[in-house]
Amino acid sequence: MAARGSGGGSRADEQRQRILAGAVAVFSRRGYRAASMNEVADQVGLRKPTLYHYVRTKQDLLVAVYEEVLDESLASARRIVAAAPSAREAVRELLVERVRYTCEHRDLLTICFHEESALPPELAEPILERRREFERVVRDAVAAYLRESGRALPMSVGTYVSTCLGAANWTYKWFDPAGPRSPRELGEDVASVLVGILDG
Structure with missing residues (x-):
């Protein structure tokens, strides 16, 4: 971190x-x-x-873990969108980076995905707002690509983004650090499949 x-x-x-x-x-x-x-x-x-x-308290440490992950993720997403030469490339790179980060920080993501219920509502809400803001960055990039390309999805943008992030985040369960693909290479593979839905 x-x-x-x-x-x-x-x-x-x-x-x-x-x-x-x-x-x-x-x-x-x-x-x-x-x-x-x-x-x-x-x-x-x-x-x-x-x-x-x-x-x-121990709870303060848990909150700090969530803040660290979400602040890093949000800052990275904003940088990617600002630097991307096109909306399509922004979406692709957002997904690549989500997989890469997840695979390289499996210990962090294990905590974030398993321990959310341990946070009381008054502490959980600011964290959830950070997550919603990250998801908005991704949704906005997808919507921009659809406008630029004139394409349409067979589902809502929200459903598409939730599906993409679910697929990217779940790699923390099955990624093999000793396997044939690096986190970045696996991200490229996953993004290729998911962006292909937009291009179809």
Whole structure:
């Protein structure tokens, strides 16, 4: 995960990032509910009182995981759309990148897909809004391609995008790091099939 903060970040920022990475390792291995703050502290080599100096609760760590994934995903999606030479290429690259990110961060995605019910509504809503904003970026790119090409889908844009993101996200379950395809190459394969529906 990328470090946050301006420039190189303060020592406290770096320590929080270490703690977050440790929490990801523990939560993905043990499950959020079974994991303890003692295990997170052990993972990063801190005493528990020191850990609590940087983070108040286990729930705060879970929220930070979601924020990290969604903020990175949204920023990446916006960059892709801004840089793409065409709406079609934007859609294709959005799907390639979604698969690549999912396959390269399977520990993060395991947490995000399995632990959402552990978030209380007041904490879940801002996270869900980030997710909706990411989905809007993808929907807008698809709608732009349909306008440019004069093509039509046999389903709503929302259904198409949900299907595409479901297929891309599910690769975290079956991608084999030792397999013949890299995350990027697998993304190209998946995007080829999904964008083919738009071109058909």
